[in-house]
Amino acid sequence: MEEHIKKEGKYKFIEVGEGTPMIILHGLMGGLSNFHGVTNYFPNKGYKVLIPELPIYSLPLLRTNVKNFARFLEKFIEFKGLKDVILLGNSLGGHVGLLHTKLYPRMVRALVITGSSGLYESAMGDGYPKRGDYEFIKKKAQDVFYDPEVATKEIVDEVFATVNDRRKLIKTLAIAKSAIRHNMSKDLPKMKTPTCIIWGENDSVTPPNVAREFHELLPDSELFWIKKCGHAPMMEHPNDFNDILDKWLQKRKF
Secondary structure, eight states, rough: GGGGGEEEETTEEEOOOOSSEEEEEEOSSOOOOGGHHHHGGGGGTEEEEEEEEETTTTOOOOGGHHHHHHHHHHHHHHHTTSSSEEEEEEHHHHHHHHHHHHOGGEEEEEEEEEEEOOOOOOOTTTSSSSSSOHHHHHHHHHHTSSGGSSHHHHHHHHHHHHHHHHHHHHHHHHHHHHHHHHHOTTGGGGGGEEEEEEEEETTTSSHHHHHHHHHHHHEEEEEEEESSSOOHHHHHHHHHHHHHHHHHHHHTOO
């Protein structure tokens, strides 16, 4: 999907299709191509799918946090002249979508979260990443999925390169701490935006009880499960993910 990345102003993003705007928010270690299944499917259903590259490594360290990513998203929406957007976020992207919806509710028509942080975060597992230990990083990447084969060499190499880049590692840890600080349990009951929660039954990063808590706290939410699935349902079971989301959008007339 590299050839589809556009650059306009200070923004880099993928844009496919025409219609209702659906903005996809990637996770901390997730590339834009993780949503290949979504970008192949929803443009044929009357949606303009956009995936902006979040400024995870480009902001000054003191501004590298969830709140500034939510502000970045607001500026991107304004830059593109979009209204009534559907936000779809995985992992950190779900957290950014939630916080953006809290801060700018009039911009967001609907929210979709999958494996989202915001209530509980164990993405760092049992401590700091071991720099230089490829097998350790490979195991960590495989643990994100129910099927370890989904963690291709390309994915493992990308994570390995990130944790061995001192500047990126410092920012990665800053973002992880920011995600913990920005716990949204007190905010969620006040957020009336219709929300679709799609979760892997075998998610070990944000376990199933996190999905249930999101569902209990968000007033207008529905929760859907995908079996034999880890932290990234749109990658591991793209057809099931698309089917659940498509039916929810149709039912809600989005």
